[in-house]
Amino acid sequence: MAGFLLILVAALFFPGVILRTKSIASGRKGPGIFQPLKDIAVMLRKGSVFSDTTGIIFRIAPSVALVSVIVAMLLLPFAQYKALISFEGDFIFFAYLLALGKFFMIIAALDTGSSFQGMGASREALYSMIVEPAFFVLMATFAMFTGYTSFSVIFNHFYITGNDYVFIYSVIGAYLFIQIAMIENSRLPVDDPKTHLELTMVHEVMILDHSGFDKALIHAGTYLKFAMYGSLIYNLIVPAGWNTPVKVLMFFIVQALFAVVIGITESFRARNKMNKNPKYILTLTSVALIAFMVILILTEKLI
Amino acid sequence: MTSLRYTEVMNASVPAGTEDIPVLDYSLFREELITMLGREQFHCLNYFCHRIPEGLRFMCCIADDETGTIRILCHEKKDGGTSLRSLSDSCTAMHIFEREIHERYGLGFEGHPWLKPVRYPHDRADRRNVISTYPFYEMESEVLHEVGVGPVHAGVIEPGHFRFICNGEKVLHLEIQLGYQHRGIERLFTEAGENGLRRSLLAESIAGDTATGHGLAHAQLSESLAGFIPPPSLEIERCIALEMERIGIHIGDTAALCADVAYQLGQVACEALRTLIINTTQFWCGNRFGKGLIRPGGSDYPLTEKIADEILRVLGEVERRYVNVTDCVYTLPSVLGRFEETGTVSRQQALSAGAVGMAARSCGLVRDIRASHPFQYYRQMEIKPALQTKGDVMARGRLRVMEVRESAGIIRKLVEVWKNGEKNTGRPVYDLRFMPESLAVSVTEGWRGEICHVALTDADGRLVDYRIKDPSLHNWMALALAVRNQEISDFPLCNKSFNLSYCGNDL
Numbered sequence: 074m075a076g077f078l079l080i081l082v083a084a085l086f087f088p089g090v091i092l093r094t095k096s097i098a099s100g101r102k103g104p105g106i107f108q109p110l111k112d113i114a115v116m117l118r119k120g121s122v123f124s125d126t127t128g129i130i131f132r133i134a135p136s137v138a139l140v141s142v143i144v145a146m147l148l149l150p151f152a153q154y155k156a157l158i159s160f161e162g163d164f165i166f167f168a169y170l171l172a173l174g175k176f177f178m179i180i181a182a183l184d185t186g187s188s189f190q191g192m193g194a195s196r197e198a199l200y201s202m203i204v205e206p207a208f209f210v211l212m213a214t215f216a217m218f219t220g221y222t223s224f225s226v227i228f229n230h231f232y233i234t235g236n237d238y239v240f241i242y243s244v245i246g247a248y249l250f251i252q253i254a255m256i257e258n259s260r261l262p263v264d265d266p267k268t269h270l271e272l273t274m275v276h277e278v279m280i281l282d283h284s285g286f287d288k289a290l291i292h293a294g295t296y297l298k299f300a301m302y303g304s305l306i307y308n309l310i311v312p313a314g315w316n317t318p319v320k321v322l323m324f325f326i327v328q329a330l331f332a333v334v335i336g337i338t339e340s341f342r343a344r345n346k347m348n349k350n351p352k353y354i355l356t357l358t359s360v361a362l363i364a365f366m367v368i369l370i371l372t373e374k375l376i
Numbered sequence: 377m378t379s380l381r382y383t384e385v386m387n388a389s390v391p392a393g394t395e396d397i398p399v400l401d402y403s404l405f406r407e408e409l410i411t412m413l414g415r416e417q418f419h420c421l422n423y424f425c426h427r428i429p430e431g432l433r434f435m436c437c438i439a440d441d442e443t444g445t446i447r448i449l450c451h452e453k454k455d456g457g458t459s460l461r462s463l464s465d466s467c468t469a470m471h472i473f474e475r476e477i478h479e480r481y482g483l484g485f486e487g488h489p490w491l492k493p494v495r496y497p498h499d500r501a502d503r504r505n506v507i508s509t510y511p512f513y514e515m516e517s518e519v520l521h522e523v524g525v526g527p528v529h530a531g532v533i534e535p536g537h538f539r540f541i542c543n544g545e546k547v548l549h550l551e552i553q554l555g556y557q558h559r560g561i562e563r564l565f566t567e568a569g570e571n572g573l574r575r576s577l578l579a580e581s582i583a584g585d586t587a588t589g590h591g592l593a594h595a596q597l598s599e600s601l602a603g604f605i606p607p608p609s610l611e612i613e614r615c616i617a618l619e620m621e622r623i624g625i626h627i628g629d630t631a632a633l634c635a636d637v638a639y640q641l642g643q644v645a646c647e648a649l650r651t652l653i654i655n656t657t658q659f660w661c662g663n664r665f666g667k668g669l670i671r672p673g674g675s676d677y678p679l680t681e682k683i684a685d686e687i688l689r690v691l692g693e694v695e696r697r698y699v700n701v702t703d704c705v706y707t708l709p710s711v712l713g714r715f716e717e718t719g720t721v722s723r724q725q726a727l728s729a730g731a732v733g734m735a736a737r738s739c740g741l742v743r744d745i746r747a748s749h750p751f752q753y754y755r756q757m758e759i760k761p762a763l764q765t766k767g768d769v770m771a772r773g774r775l776r777v778m779e780v781r782e783s784a785g786i787i788r789k790l791v792e793v794w795k796n797g798e799k800n801t802g803r804p805v806y807d808l809r810f811m812p813e814s815l816a817v818s819v820t821e822g823w824r825g826e827i828c829h830v831a832l833t834d835a836d837g838r839l840v841d842y843r844i845k846d847p848s849l850h851n852w853m854a855l856a857l858a859v860r861n862q863e864i865s866d867f868p869l870c871n872k873s874f875n876l877s878y879c880g881n882d883l
Contacts, residue, residue: 099644188523192545192864262710265638269530270868272523273636343639343710346718347545347865 076151076304079321083328084293084300085110090329094336113292119285126186127282134181135287139294141174146297149304150225152311152320159225164212167224168205171257174294175201182279189271193278196347200263200275203354204256210361211249217368218242228308238371245364246309251334252357254302258295261339263350273347299335303328381408382438382447387749388596390603391816394832397435397450402460405451409436413467417442419730419743421819421828422845423473425481430454432481437817437830441748446817459484469730472849479505495555495882499563510553515541520548523864527556534878538867545863550856557882565831565842572598572672572806579829580667583846583880587663588621589822590844591670593829596751597818598672601831602808606673610801611753612794613679616687617657617669619783619790622823623691624653626776626783627698629875633773634705636869637714642705649694649701656690659683673805684791695784702777706770715770719858719870722767729857730850733825735874738775739767745821753790772873810837824848824877846880 089106096103123132148167150156160166179198182190216222219230232239256263259276271278280291307327311320345353381404383397400408412418421437431454438447453460462485464471477483478491482501485491490513493505514522520543527535535556541549561582568574579594580587592614599606606614628650634642654664661669661677669677705711721731726739736743744761746754762778764771810833818829825847832841855874859867 095640099640101644188521192523261638268636268638270636271530272525272867273865273869339638340640343634343637343708343714345710346714347863349713 074157075154076149076156077146079151079324080146080149080297080300080304083303083325084296087299087303087328087332088296090332091336091339094333095340098337098340109292109296113289116285116289116292121283121285121287124185124282127181127184130177131181131184131282132287134177134184135283135290135294137177138174139290139297141170141177142294142297142301145170146301148224149301150228150308151304151324152308152315152317153229155225155229159223162222163224164216164222164227165209168208168212171298172201172205178279178291182282185282187282189278190281192272193275193281196275197259197279200256200350200354203351204253204357207249207354207357207361208253210358210365211246214242214361214365214368215246217365217372217374224308231309232312238367242364242368243310245360247306249357249361250302250306250309251331254299254331255335255338256354256357257302258298260335262342262345263353265344299332300328303331306331382449384445384447385815385817386445387745388600388751388816388818391601391811391814392448394813394815397448397815399450399452402451402453405434405436405449406461406463408449409438409463409470410466412438412447413463413470416727418447419732420467420470420473421446421817421826422830422843423470423477424830424843425477425483426832426841427481428452431456432483434477435815435830435832437828439745439749439819439826441743444749446749446819448815448817458482459486461485462487464488468728469850472730472853493555495558497558498560507553507555512539512553513541513549513551515549519543536878540859540864540867542864545865547859547862547864547867550859550867552852552856554852554878554881557879559879559883561883562842562844566839569838570807572804572808576671576804576806580670582844582883583848583877584665585625585877586621586822586824586827586846586880588617588666588670589820589824589827590829590846591666592618592752593818593820593822593827595670595672596820597816597829597831598808598810600816600818601810601814601833602672603811604673604805604808606752607800607802608753608756608797609679609794609799610675612790612797613675613801614670615753616679616787616790616794617660617666618820618822619787620653620657620687621666622783623694623780623787624650624657625823625875626780627653627694629872630698630702630705630773630776632872632875633715633769633869634711636872637711639705639708639711642701642708642711645701646698649698652690652694656687659686671804671806672808674802676804678799678801679794681795684794687787688791691784691787695781698780699777702773706774706777712770714866714869715773716768718769718866719862719873720766720768721854721858723765725857726767726854729853731825731854732850733821733847734772734775734779734823735825735847735851735854737761738764738771740765743826745819745826749819751818751820753793757786757789759786769869769873810839812837822847824875824880825851844883846877846883848876848878848880851876852881 086106088109145167147157148163179194182194215227219227221227264275307324311323380398383392385392418438421439423436425432425434434451436449465487474485474488475491476494479493479500523540525538527537537553539551540547564578580591582590627646631643631646657666658664660683721739723740726736726741732743742761746759747761762782764775812835814833816831820827828845830843834840858870
């Protein structure tokens, strides 16, 4: 339960920190930390507009997407506190919950019949598809390393395996989770959430037809997803043994640092050319594979 | 005999007498144009047609880049026929002019690839032609799909429709359909008649981002029709204004290019610099885009020592900072990955599309009116046009840096001459008397490229026809060529690297 609540709290300030970082990096005053939340509050009070060509899929998709994220959050532990839902192989459930939400957003985009949305949907489907192996290979590495297949148990045992290589895995894991989070949430360098140019958009063009309440749900889902990945990173890099107040503090520090890293990445580089994206995303899988090979050798499974 | 086939005039100087222009019959007219335009030193400034009591009169202004003259060819069509042999199959750049003539006067051109509408003028020949029936090029295939963008766009920009035929993410063909902003501005000019102030205001509104360029083209056209010779101080002020406009827009475009590839730092840095420049223009004339600054016969805002010093001060700062920023932008790997090899236009393509100005200079084609047909104080100066050869987005970005530095140098030189010279800029003259039966051509090099204004007067010295050619008219074609075989996601970037005017095309 603690993990779930902490993610909720972290999601409140996460997008604001990214925004502040970007504002400061570009020498602007920028909006306050809670501006994204205020925007959501405004949108929640508005009605939605639906095009005549759309059907039931378009209407339920944002809710399905948000719910899938919320359920996925229930699978994540916080330090030694077990998650609300925890079973053998729950990380596979986690990945496909998120994929379910994405699947509904993609078919909702196709539901509109607009050529823009179809274009965005095809891009988003491609990128989600090729980022998936990186997540699974990484999780397989952790499973091999600790000998368990559930988030709660994996993270509980991560630091008490008595293995000297834990640090390396924390770093590789944190790096990959940051990258996966940025791709899953359509940030730079794969996508640009700020652009107004439909032809260059990936995620934004897919949700172009959603408005008001539905759009608020989509944004809320994005923020929660960020904090969720932040929580995964936290579990990887902070040992479970410390006392609880320090760990809660550390949790928010990790989340804030994660947001700052995203903000800085987005300030000081340009986004990729669209046809370079698949290659870029595939490199994550290769990094994960290297980690996997090393664990195979270490646990003497390979030789 | 050749000398009798055309009349030669200089840019914005003594107009040609309408009666003195030799009238050729069409085969000779066509042959002469094809021979000339086959050579690279010639390009067409404007080709138009207007009604005379007996039929139609065709006028073609050809610029000779080597001698700096403008040749005017004329043909009168009095037989009432409905079709002529097209020029476009020999010189493709002429296609747009023939489309315009066809649209307005219903005249056919045999051998023209496709006489599509250009801008839907109110007095078009066939009123049944409306924007919703525009004949788009189509490809039938299971694997291809069409993407239509506009006329209403996501950003706050002008309306225009882009129709892509794509194979997945790759663009096979782009068709650009404009005409949403037609205001009949050429007719408004003739209707404004004697009212010089109204004409000046109209000229500044042809394309909002080129107020100085178009304003100057009109002012010097009026002056040449009236035989008014501007004093050097006025000429210098106008050139400074023109270069300020160029610097401001180029820096703004650099910011927009960075924004399109999501490079935030380059964007905000350049936006800040652009503000400094246009605020200096505002300090000078009260308008950030230089509206009200250029007037025929004189100026409401003569340059003063205070303004000149302010311009020099801002220029020094902006140039230094802009060079720093662009050094960062154009060496950043992630930016280079987007700009290089994107939206390439070859020299040959630019030549056949009739590209002018920046679009031409970025692919190695020298087209700079300041150098080839100098006007105002450029006549006393040596301008060496900046040149890039690769023709991609990177080249157009780099060209902007080169031109900003060059313009800054020009302004410094001009201010120095101005400080040492006599300052006798007078007040604007709005009731200039035009010479009767004359045709005057005025060409300026706006930031986008050459701007050509042509005016014809009747026996009483009244304006009977006023024709405008914005550089965008030809350059839109270059953009359509640039995005072929590119990714559709790179289109906004290519579009921004040209930054063409919609209303300049629509008039």
